[in-house]
Amino acid sequence: MTNEQKRYKSWPFEEAARIVRAGRGRLPETAVFETGFGPSGLPHIGTFAEVARTTWVRRAYEHVTGGKTALVAFSDDLDGLRKVPDNMPNAGMLREHLGKPLSDIPDPYGCCASYSGHMNGRLREFLDAFGFECCFRSSSEAYRRGDFNAGIKILLDNVEKVLEVILPTLQEENRERWSPFLPKCERCGKVYTTRVTAHRKDADAVDYRCDTPFGDVPGCGHTGTASIYNGGVKMGWKVDWALRWYCYGVSYEMYGKDLIPSAELSSRIVAIMGGKEPCGFFYELFLDEAGEKISKSRGNGVSVEQWLAYAPVESLAHFIYRDPRQAKKLYFEMIPRAMDEYLDQLRRYPEMEEGKRPDSPLWHIHRAGASVPSYASSVNFTMVNNLVAALGTSDRDLLLGFLRRYDPAVERFPEILGPLVDKGLRYYNDHILPNKRHRAPSDAERPLFLALRSKLSGPGVDGLDEKALQSLVFDVAREHGIEPPEFFAAIYQVLLGQERGPRFGSFARLVGIERVIALIDEHAGVSSSP
Numbered sequence: 001m002t003n004e005q006k007r008y009k010s011w012p013f014e015e016a017a018r019i020v021r022a023g024r025g026r027l028p029e030t031a032v033f034e035t036g037f038g039p040s041g042l043p044h045i046g047t048f049a050e051v052a053r054t055t056w057v058r059r060a061y062e063h064v065t066g067g068k069t070a071l072v073a074f075s076d077d078l079d080g081l082r083k084v085p086d087n088m089p090n091a092g093m094l095r096e097h098l099g100k101p102l103s104d105i106p107d108p109y110g111c112c113a114s115y116s117g118h119m120n121g122r123l124r125e126f127l128d129a130f131g132f133e134c135c136f137r138s139s140s141e142a143y144r145r146g147d148f149n150a151g152i153k154i155l156l157d158n159v160e161k162v163l164e165v166i167l168p169t170l171q172e173e174n175r176e177r178w179s180p181f182l183p184k185c186e187r188c189g190k191v192y193t194t195r196v197t198a199h200r201k202d203a204d205a206v207d208y209r210c211d212t213p214f215g216d217v218p219g220c221g222h223t224g225t226a227s228i229y230n231g232g233v234k235m236g237w238k239v240d241w242a243l244r245w246y247c248y249g250v251s252y253e254m255y256g257k258d259l260i261p262s263a264e265l266s267s268r269i270v271a272i273m274g275g276k277e278p279c280g281f282f283y284e285l286f287l288d289e290a291g292e293k294i295s296k297s298r299g300n301g302v303s304v305e306q307w308l309a310y311a312p313v314e315s316l317a318h319f320i321y322r323d324p325r326q327a328k329k330l331y332f333e334m335i336p337r338a339m340d341e342y343l344d345q346l347r348r349y350p351e352m353e354e355g356k357r358p359d360s361p362l363w364h365i366h367r368a369g370a371s372v373p374s375y376a377s378s379v380n381f382t383m384v385n386n387l388v389a390a391l392g393t394s395d396r397d398l399l400l401g402f403l404r405r406y407d408p409a410v411e412r413f414p415e416i417l418g419p420l421v422d423k424g425l426r427y428y429n430d431h432i433l434p435n436k437r438h439r440a441p442s443d444a445e446r447p448l449f450l451a452l453r454s455k456l457s458g459p460g461v462d463g464l465d466e467k468a469l470q471s472l473v474f475d476v477a478r479e480h481g482i483e484p485p486e487f488f489a490a491i492y493q494v495l496l497g498q499e500r501g502p503r504f505g506s507f508a509r510l511v512g513i514e515r516v517i518a519l520i521d522e523h524a525g526v527s528s529s530p
C-alpha cells in the first residue's frame with residue numbers, strides 16, 4: 001500500500017484500501033463497481049444513497065491507485081411481479097400479470113414499452129439528473145443477450161453443490177420442489193408458477209411443469225423444456241446475484257443491512273463457480289422520525305424530490321455521506337440543520353491543508369475536490385427562516401436586502417444565496433408557518449418586554465454589536481430576578497411564535513432594532529414608549 005493510501009482516513013478511502021488489500025483491483029484491470037435496483041417501484045432515497053456512496057468509493061479508489069473503474073447500475077427487471085404496489089395506476093391490469101417478469105408486463109402508466117421499461121427510464125433520468133456516471137444494465141436484456149450463458153452452464157453442471165448451500169436455508173416443505181433455475185412458462189409467461197422437474201446437463205436445459213400456485217395465482221398446467229441460454233431461464237435471487245458477480249467480475253458492491261444473509265449465501269455460490277465475491281459493504285437503512293423503516297408506499301420519511309424542494313442536492317449528499325453504518329432518521333425538521341452543516345463545511349474547506357482535503361466530505365461530494373464552491377459568508381438556512389419569521393414576508397428582494405446588509409460578503413456567492421432564499425422561503429411556508437402559535441406574554445413577563453423595548457430605544461443601541469445586544473436580554477432578566485433562559489424562551493414564543501429561536505443578538509442585528517421593537521409592540525402588547 002502506498003503512503004497516500006495510509007494517509008487518508010475518511011471511509012471511502014478506507015473502502016478503497018480494502019479493495020486493494022483484497023486483490024480486487026489488480027491493475028491494469030478495470031475495477032467493476034456494482035449497484036442494484038429493483039424496478040418494481042420508482043427510484044427512491046435509498047437508490048440515491050447507494051449510487052452516491054458507491055461513486056465516492058469508486059473515486060477514492062481511482063485517486064489512490066490511478067486504476068480504471070466502471071460502475072454498473074443493474075436493474076432486476078427479469079424478476080417477477082410479486083404484488084401490486086400501492087399507489088400504482090391500473091392495479092386491476094397488473095393483478096392479471098402477477099408472477100410474470102416485470103419486463104413482460106405492460107406499463108401501468110401507459111407511456112413505455114413495459115412496466116420495468118418505465119421504472120428503468122425513471123432510474124436513468126434520476127441518475128443522469130445527479131450526474132452519476134454509470135453504465136446501466138437491464139437484467140432481461142443481459143440474459144437475452146447471453147451475458148450470463150457461460151455462468152449459467154457452470155451452475156447447471158454444479159447444481160448439486162448449489163442445492164447443498166441453499167436447501168438448508170429453506171423451510172422443510174419447500175426443499176423438495178426448489179431449484180435455482182426459474183424457467184419462464186412458454187404458455188402463460190409466468191416465472192413464479194413453474195417448478196423444475198429435471199436438470200438436464202446433457203441438453204443444457206431444464207424440464208419444468210407450470211403447476212405451482214403463487215399466492216392465489218395458479219399455474220397453467222403446461223409441461224415443457226427450457227434452454228438455460230439467452231433468457232430461457234432466470235436464476236433465483238441469491239444465485240442470480242452470484243452469477244452477476246461472476247460474469248461481470250464485480251469488485252465492489254454495497255447493500256442494505258437486510259441483505260447480509262443473502263450476500264453470505266451468494267458468496268458461497270460464486271465460490272462454487274470458481275469466482276470470488278466482491279468486497280461487500282453493508283449500510284444501515286433510512287428511518288423516519290419514529291424510527292420506522294421508510295417505505296415509498298406509506299409515504300413516511302422524506303423523498304429525494306421533497307428534500308430538493310427545500311434544500312440543494314449537495315446538502316442531501318452531505319447528509320448521506322456521514323457514517324453509512326449509522327441508521328439515519330429522515331424527516332423534514334432536520335433539513336435546516338443538514339443544510340447549515342453543509343455550509344459550515346464549505347466555510348472551513350479553504351482553511352484545510354491541501355493534503356488533508358481528500359478526507360473532507362466536500363472532496364467526495366464535489367467530484368474528488370474538483371468543484372468545491374467557495375462560501376465565505378455567515379448567512380445560513382436558519383437565518384433565512386428567522387428573517388422570514390421576523391419580517392412576516394415572502395418578498396424575496398426584501399429578504400435579500402436584509403441579508404446583504406447583515407453580511408455584505410454574501411453578495412459574492414449568488415449561486416448559494418439564491419437557492420438558500422428561495423428554498424428557505426418554501427420551507428418556512430410549508431413547515432414552519434403552519435405550526436406558528438404566538439402566545440401572549442404573562443403578566444409577569446410583560447414588564448420584561450417593556451424594559452427590553454426601553455433599552456432598545458435608548459441612545460447608541462444602533463451601534464451595538466451582537467454580543468452587546470445579547471447581553472441586553474441578560475441585563476433585563478437579572479434586573480427582574482428571572483433566569484435568562486426563561487426570558488429567551490418567552491421571546492421566541494411571544495415574538496416569533498416558535499418554541500426555539502435564534503440567538504437574540506444575531507437576530508436583532510439581522511432584522512434591525514426597529515423591527516424588534518415593532519415585534520414587541522405587535523405581540524407583547526406594549527404600544528407606547530416608557
Ligand SMILES: [Zn+2]
Nearest residue numbers: 185188210220
Ligand atoms: Zn404456465
